[in-house]
Amino acid sequence: MEIVEKRPWLKKYPEGVNHEVNPEAYKSLIDLVEKGLSEHAASEAYTFMDKTMSFSELDQLSKDFAAYLQGLGLQKGDRVALQMPNCMQYPIALFGLIRAGLVVVNTNPLYTPREMKHQFKDSGAKAIVVVANFAYNLDKVIADTDIKHVVVTQLGDRLGFPKKQIVNFVVKTVKKMVPAYSLPGHVMFNDALKIGSSKTYKRPEVKNTDMAFIQYTGGTTGVSKGAVLDHKNLIANVEGISEWFKPKIGVVKDPTILGALPFYHIFALTLNALSGMKLGFHNIMIANPRDQPSLIKDLKKYPVTIFPGLNTLFNALANNPDFQALDFSKLKITIAGGMALQKFVADGWEKLTGCPIVEGYGLSETSPVLSCNPVDGNQQIGTIGIPFPSTMMRILKDDGSWAEVGEVGEICANGPQVMSGYYNRTEETEKVFTKDDNGDLYFKTGDIGMQLESGYFKIVDRKKDMILVSGFNVYPNEIEDVIVDHPGVLEVACIGVKDERSTEAVKVFVVRKDPNLDEDTLRAFAKENLTAYKCPKHIEFRDELPKTNVGKILRRALKEEEEAKAK
Missing domain, CATH: 3.40.50.980 (Rossmann fold)
Incomplete structure (x- = not known):
């Protein structure tokens, strides 16, 4: 009874899904891999450009x-x-x-x-x-x-x-x-x-505690940090995914999963590759998901059981006549991550395919899944679902106390999938962990959310200043550090602005040192030094930037200006 009171979401678990997982189900990922290779030896593992x-x-x-x-x-x-x-x-x-x-x-x-x-x-x-x-x-x-x-x-x-x-x-x-x-x-x-x-x-x-991956993630300081994930972290998440999907694919023979998301990203790494090894998924690998004709051609040849994706991908495909003509009878699970799922996208997808989208939540630091909507039809659009097996999530208020249901604060999580820390960054590691009254260690996600009466969790805001571009985190400090290196730039401030295609787009406000500096020159410089999704889509030159009385640039003021313009 006490457990259910502390974790009311357990009542929402689908029948047959265990509340706990064993992170030591395997001695290491080597054991998991070798067992999967042996058990599924005769099955198809990967298909790429029609080669299996x-x-x-x-x-x-x-x-x-x-x-x-x-x-x-x-x-x-x-x-x-x-x-x-x-x-x-x-x-x-x-x-x-x-x-x-x-x-x-x-x-x-x-x-x-x-x-x-x-x-x-x-x-x-x-x-x-x-x-x-x-x-x-x-x-x-x-x-x-x-x-x-x-x-x-x-x-x-x-x-x-x-x-x-x-x-x-x-x-x-x-x-x-x-x-x-x-x-x-x-x-x-x-x-x-x-x-x-x-x-x-x-x-x-x-050993289980040996390092398995260094998975890099953005940092609010502009410096990319490596999340140290050990074998046990990944095994725990694979076991959690296996439990979560059980109601839908437990009886499916030779499940097929779309591999459109990049495998170097933690979401596809754990879901497609590692869970696919345990569960015997046949991965249909897509090199470029933006090439919709090729993607749809592959989906026609290889109808999938599981479709992981992003809100933008679901929206684009659902509005494509060739995709609308596909057979979706084998599709059992559609799972969204990386960015917020919009209700109109979720409704349109379910109407078209007959398969509801379940939205999940996680980070590189958590291997990645912390929570997900159930796959048995009890999903709540607009939420990130309920905590995974063996996972505890709580809300930390600004004053350092733990929030009650309905109160807003920082989402914190405790579970076997949570990283041990950032590689060679003790100070950064200490900043993202806190202890509760029992001495249990909680990872502070930096995302602002709340727990609903139902036990489901909802994100109400993201990490301060972070920009979300098509599911990728972009940190303003990194963009500013690059742009200010241009000899023609005196000052720069970076924010995210709303964008229909990518959730947000990068915008920079620049005070010129060289009055002849133009947008094309600055764009070319950014392209040389930043990945495409980090490059500013909008550039605005100004004579000065808003600042505090001690000279700190006020990104918030710029953000408010842009929000006022959009109204």
């Missing part, structure tokens, strides 16, 4: 890659960066790293050299697997990092003859998407697999 790889093939190839990495002299706990879009090579490399006992450092392949350099240096990565399209950026920074081993792959490398040759030729020669690079001593991905196949794989001794 079975779990049995993935078993051998990931083992070969693990043996190759061990042959380089890499030891358990060494960090290795993965910098690839969704393609067949990603799961081979991912599970190869895990099986070798190495720490995975996922990196967005669209990062600029400046952003890449920070993460490579900060993590101390000793090796990298990079897609050829972006190797030129690595070429610019590798000398300033600890990276000694480079594996390069072309997009079509695992597609077989003749498709491999055709795709790689088109990407490199026709579309000219592979700028020239020089990385002396690099090894091509297929050659690495061949070398590994001649070596003996040695299974390392790995």
